[in-house]
Amino acid sequence: MSDLESFSGFDGNEAYDPAAFERFKERMKAASAQLKAIQAGEQKQKKKEDELIKILLKFIQSGQNRDVLLLISHLLEDNVPAGFIVALIAIAYEEIQNQIGLKLLPEPDDLAKHAAAESEKVLLEGTTDPPKKETLPDHYMHGDILPLKIKIAIDAWVQEIFKRASENPHRIIKTGIDQEGNIKLTIIQLSTFCLRDFMENQSQPAEYDRLRDFMEVMLQGIFKKLDDMVKNQKELRGE
Numbered sequence: 001m002s003d004l005e006s007f008s009g010f011d012g013n014e015a016y017d018p019a020a021f022e023r024f025k026e027r028m029k030a031a032s033a034q035l036k037a038i039q040a041g042e043q044k045q046k047k048k049e050d051e052l053i054k055i056l057l058k059f060i061q062s063g064q065n066r067d068v069l070l071l072i073s074h075l076l077e078d079n080v081p082a083g084f085i086v087a088l089i090a091i092a093y094e095e096i097q098n099q100i101g102l103k104l105l106p107e108p109d110d111l112a113k114h115a116a117a118e119s120e121k122v123l124l125e126g127t128t129d130p131p132k133k134e135t136l137p138d139h140y141m142h143g144d145i146l147p148l149k150i151k152i153a154i155d156a157w158v159q160e161i162f163k164r165a166s167e168n169p170h171r172i173i174k175t176g177i178d179q180e181g182n183i184k185l186t187i188i189q190l191s192t193f194c195l196r197d198f199m200e201n202q203s204q205p206a207e208y209d210r211l212r213d214f215m216e217v218m219l220q221g222i223f224k225k226l227d228d229m230v231k232n233q234k235e236l237r238g239e
Helices: 003-008 018-062 066-077 082-090 094-100 108-124 136-142 148-166 169-176 185-201 208-236
Strands: none
Touching (some): 018 066, 066 185, 082 148, 082 185
């Protein structure tokens, strides 16, 4: 007989079990607390999403870049989360970075620390030559070694995109993948346009095709991590 039956008296031949009743109450209390926590989390997430939508709407109303605005509108129509869209465009717009508390380009002191760490790494590897190791941004976007501050900013941006996407991986995958199983072209185009604008603002122009190839690789990596997250969550639920 279950605790619920002993508490409810479904079986008239069984005596009332106070201990079972107390265990039942504790489980109900725990379930109620968990439900309230979930609801509070959902309300907090909705509030955050509403704030990010306001940022996007304000940006759309500004009419700054018609190509970018058109792509944003398409993604909103596809129900892509606002946080993910904001992250995609953040690299090109400092005012959006300020609104979401994101700092991409390092301050001079931080840049000096990064440069010192790179130099120390080179010395540990047994050479006195300055660091010339090619990275993915170098390879795809420039064909040469990019300034360290640019690579730091791009890395921070990609991390922000993944952070926003991982807040709701199910929805990102559902809305960001097309019927053929590929990342939607609008997502790749939007991120590429914004990266292009950032590079031009930093006097580091690059060919559009190079930037697009880089963003496609980065986004594929992000979506692969999201897919793994979703699969792990399903395994934990026993699905």
